[in-house]
Amino acid sequence: MAGIVYFDLETQRSFSDVGGASNKDKMGMSVGVTYSTETEQYHIYDESNVEEMVDQLIKADLVVGYNHVQFDYPVLQAYTIYDLASQTVNCDMMLDIEEILGHRLKLDSVAKASLNAGKSADGLDALKWWQLYKKTGDKVHMMNIAEYCCYDVKVTKEVYEYGLEHGVVKYADRNGNEQEVVASWKK
Numbered sequence: 001m002a003g004i005v006y007f008d009l010e011t012q013r014s015f016s017d018v019g020g021a022s023n024k025d026k027m028g029m030s031v032g033v034t035y036s037t038e039t040e041q042y043h044i045y046d047e048s049n050v051e052e053m054v055d056q057l058i059k060a061d062l063v064v065g066y067n068h069v070q071f072d073y074p075v076l077q078a079y080t081i082y083d084l085a086s087q088t089v090n091c092d093m094m095l096d097i098e099e100i101l102g103h104r105l106k107l108d109s110v111a112k113a114s115l116n117a118g119k120s121a122d123g124l125d126a127l128k129w130w131q132l133y134k135k136t137g138d139k140v141h142m143m144n145i146a147e148y149c150c151y152d153v154k155v156t157k158e159v160y161e162y163g164l165e166h167g168v169v170k171y172a173d174r175n176g177n178e179q180e181v182v183a184s185w186k187k
Helices: 021-026 047-059 068-079 093-101 107-115 123-136 139-166
Strands: 004-011 029-036 041-045 062-065 090-092 168-172 178-182
Touching: 004 047, 004 068, 004 123, 004 139, 021 068, 029 047, 029 068, 029 123, 029 139, 041 047, 041 139, 047 068, 062 068, 062 139, 068 090, 090 093, 093 107, 093 139, 093 168, 093 178, 107 139, 107 168, 123 139, 139 168
Parallel strands: 004 062, 062 090
Antiparallel strands: 004 029, 029 041, 168 178
16 A cells, blocks of 8 residues: 655746746756655655656555646656556645636635645745756755745645545635635545
């Protein structure tokens, strides 16, 4: 049994750097992070060991993420021959919520309302840290990306577990009012 693997990654380049969202495979991974219920540990990856991360995702009983099927997997496709979306068992909470509500919610919105905890930074910060790392070689910038990505994986795990426990997750609507949506992953 390989357990549940919670997953997120950060990129080296933005959509504008690669000519748009259709070129996710050109964005490059700066850092990827998983949390495995089997090992009860976070695992941090960069390009030098990305194959190990892909292997962990392929072997997982379930991969849980937030927009990982339509974003993270296409980024990872540049590193593997596996068709990750079809060769993994996935719970993409963003897609589940979008199917019910008809629109997307940011992880931060769900985390703030459900857990009273938001994200520690955003993807633009991670891109800046990557550029600083490339320019200076100072590993502190890679550590900043890894810490941010680990925190996102932790928040993803806690949102998933909140949904399992309560059958719903909360979010703030466009007017700032707290709403609930069924956590369809609680079966």
